Amino acid sequence: MSPAQARAVRFDEYGDRDVLHVTEVPMPRPAAGEVLVEVRAAGINPGEAAIRSGAMHERFPATFPSGQGSDLAGIVTELGAGVTDFALGDEVLGFSWQRSSQATHVVVPVSQLISKPDALSWEVAGSLYVVGCTAWAAVEAVAPKPGETVAVSAAAGGVGTVVVQLLAVRGAHVLGIASPANADWLTAHGATPVPYGDRLADALRAAAPDGIDAFIDLFGPEYVQLAVELGISRDRIETIISFQKAQELGTKSAGSADASTREVLTEMADLVASGRIEIPIAATYPLDGVRDAFAELEKRHTRGKIVLIP
Known part of the structure; x- marks a missing residue:
């Protein structure tokens, strides 16, 4: 993988887990008000499986080729114009609304990120949003x-x-x-x-x-x-x-x-960092193991979160 390339989960049609694959994509570049995040952890969620299968087509249609994922935590590696909220090297957590977080790198508006508390592991931080x-x-x-x-x-x-x-x-x-x-x-x-x-x-x-x-x-x-x-x-x-x-x-x-705000995300991160709420991590998988991760998720007997580690 060259520096000009990232890797990301993609699917090109609705279907079972076998439509998921990981491919090289052009390295995303942040526009004004955005940052590039090198992803350290990205949680997976049942809603993503429903979207991928086509079960949510009427409510949340996919546009192909589609990326996947909203949860993320990682390190800021590039700043878009006008960004003052974060600096290079900052550890952050947050969410993408572009179905793009299951990747090595993702561009995110600063309004969808908060600073990662030191007390949170990457796995917990990367699975907190949803x-x-x-x-x-x-x-x-x-x-x-x-x-x-x-x-x-x-x-x-x-x-x-x-x-x-x-x-x-x-x-x-x-x-x-x-x-x-x-x-x-x-x-x-x-x-x-x-x-x-x-x-x-x-x-x-x-x-x-x-x-x-x-x-x-x-x-x-x-x-x-x-x-x-x-x-x-x-x-x-x-x-x-x-x-x-x-x-x-x-x-x-x-x-x-209905609760996708910095204020709510900060409140939840603080509750977890203080130990008042625990986010159980059921399993972690490498990015290339995304099919196996969803196979585990779709058993519907997992306690806590399954997380991809790019």
């Missing part, structure tokens, strides 16, 4: 008060682990719906584990005899329906994934786009 801002938006959507009970589906997944902890930080009693294998982790992080299964509604009622005040769905439409059947007020039911069901039932569907 889970951190999505969790923040989801929790804000249900507006929990201290002492209230909030149920969370997929509570041990990438976003779920952060939602559970953020709710606990805000003083809520959390019912974490997950497999029995995650019970110990949920208990250790302030939640009451509730195993999913055929009698889930009964298990939730037993865990919260005084009622459930809010529900955050991170998995699928069946949980939005369940929340309604449990009698939870529809303005306190939130889903980050089941948009059609939310529209049908009149519930909420906030996501990372």
